[in-house]
Amino acid sequence: GQQLNQSPQSMFIQEGEDVSMNCTSSSIFNTWLWYKQEPGEGPVLLIALYKAGELTSNGRLTAQFGITRKDSFLNISASIPSDVGIYFCAGQADGGSQGNLIFGKGTKLSVKP
Amino acid sequence: SQTIHQWPATLVQPVGSPLSLECTVEGTSNPNLYWYRQAAGRGLQLLFYSVGIGQISSEVPQNLSASRPQDRQFILSSKKLLLSDSGFYLCAWSNQEGMGPQHFGDGTRLSIL
Numbered sequence: 547g548q549q550l551n552q553s554p555q556s557m558f559i560q561e562g563e564d565v566s567m568n569c570t571s572s573s574i575f576n577t578w579l580w581y582k583q584e585p586g587e588g589p590v591l592l593i594a595l596y597k598a599g600e601l602t603s604n605g606r607l608t609a610q611f612g613i614t615r616k617d618s619f620l621n622i623s624a625s626i627p628s629d630v631g632i633y634f635c636a637g638q639a640d641g642g643s644q645g646n647l648i649f650g651k652g653t654k655l656s657v658k659p
Numbered sequence: 660s661q662t663i664h665q666w667p668a669t670l671v672q673p674v675g676s677p678l679s680l681e682c683t684v685e686g687t688s689n690p691n692l693y694w695y696r697q698a699a700g701r702g703l704q705l706l707f708y709s710v711g712i713g714q715i716s717s718e719v720p721q722n723l724s725a726s727r728p729q730d731r732q733f734i735l736s737s738k739k740l741l742l743s744d745s746g747f748y749l750c751a752w753s754n755q756e757g758m759g760p761q762h763f764g765d766g767t768r769l770s771i772l
Binding site: 591594 | 665691701702703705708710716749751753754756758759760761762763764765766768
């Protein structure tokens with residue numbers, strides 16, 4: 547079945563540093579999504595990508611839909627303590643109305659003030 | 660705007676007791692609805708999804724069941740809970756075509772004693 551490899555699993559950074567994380571897939575996706583989850587809460591959608599090569603920003607966050615459609619990247623610039631959480635990528639392939647997503651295992655981000 | 664509500668937020672149940680978790684969506688019609696389980700704060704496992712009233716698809720064999728008695732109501736149930744049912748349960752919705760992002764509720768933390 548389809549799998550997503552998300553890396554790194556965890557990051558410990560200093561406030562102000564930039565962060566990069568990525569997801570790769572063994573198969574093609576038509577949609578890439580990035581979510582952030584804080585402790586005790588549900589994941590919140592950060593960025594949605596719908597076209598290969600698309601580069602989209604949301605404040606200090608920038609995500610890209612890889613040209614091969616098998617990968618996606620999320621960058622966070624000038625990190626702040628409230629960026630702490632687990633970041634998930636998710637991919638969606640065409641076919642069917644069920645809209646099922648394949649999720650990565652998450653990148654846990656810790657920011658030291 | 661659309662909102663999604665889950666309750667209760669936390670639940671402690673003895674082994675062998677029944678379970679009913681409820682999820683409702685407002686501000687949209689005929690959404691796709693999903694139940695996920697998340698263990699140890701990492702990785703989302705899709706349990707059930709529904710594309711319409713009374714239509715339930717199960718992704719993994721398990722001790723749980725789901726029902727959709729109304730368009731915007733999704734219920735997760737069990738007749739007899741097992742220790743392994745402990746976890747963080749998340750409900751999500753997406754548009755009726757199933758293409759595009761899923762939006763999550765705040766989850767229910769279920770502890771089985």
